[in-house]
Amino acid sequence: MSDHDAQPPGLTREAWDDLRARLARSRFRSRFRLNERDAAYAANQGIPTLCTHAYEFVGARLAPAIPKNDGRQTPMRGHPVFVAQHATATCCRGCLHKWHRIPAGRPLSDDEVGYAVAVIMAWLGAPPGGDPSDTGD
Numbered sequence: 001m002s003d004h005d006a007q008p009p010g011l012t013r014e015a016w017d018d019l020r021a022r023l024a025r026s027r028f029r030s031r032f033r034l035n036e037r038d039a040a041y042a043a044n045q046g047i048p049t050l051c052t053h054a055y056e057f058v059g060a061r062l063a064p065a066i067p068k069n070d071g072r073q074t075p076m077r078g079h080p081v082f083v084a085q086h087a088t089a090t091c092c093r094g095c096l097h098k099w100h101r102i103p104a105g106r107p108l109s110d111d112e113v114g115y116a117v118a119v120i121m122a123w124l125g126a127p128p129g130g131d132p133s134d135t136g137d
Contacts, residue, residue, distance in 0.1 A: 010111060011118035016128040019119065022099070023088060032087035034080055042080040047126050054081045054117045058090070062116060063108040067093060070104075084123040090116045 023029040034042060042050060061073045074091040075082045085091040089099035096102040100119075102112050122128045 010115040011122060011128045013128050016119070016122045019088070019099075020122075029087055029089060032083050034083055035077070038077070038080045038083060042124060047121065047124070050081060050124055051117065051121055051126070053079065054084075054120045055113070057081050057085070058108075058113050058116050058120070062090070062093065062096070063113055065105055065107045070094070080124060081120060084120045088119045088123045090119055 045053075057074075057079075061067055067073050071092045071094055074085050076086060077083060082091075089095040093102075093104035096116070097104050100115070102108065102115075108116070118128060
């Protein structure tokens with residue numbers, strides 16, 4: 001089991017419900033939905049694989065103090081995690097600061113990376129605070 005198999009702490013059901021309500025009031029954030037291709041990919045890959053991808057994308061594209069192409073580093077489509085990042089305002093450091101109060105200009109801590117992944121995974125259907133590697137089997 002890798003370090004990224006377990007859902008990170010820091011996103012309670014209450015915090016997710018509050019964030020989801022705020023995101024729903026945004027015309028931009030609330031319009032994101034998985035298309036058929038992304039939904040099929042997500043269902044085929046499963047939550048544990050999507051969680052691994054989320055850690056990889058957040059680590060590479062969001063965690064550095066000054067990410068390459070910040071503000072444009074997350075594609076709008078092409079992977080369910082990218083769609084979830086835009087839907088949850090975890091797509092760039094500016095959105096992380098505005099929506100999640102995580103300051104820009106410094107590397108993300110492990111807890112902040114975990115929080116961003118937890119938010120992404122909650123949008124993709126993993127229960128907040130749960131373990132995405134637990135498929136219930």
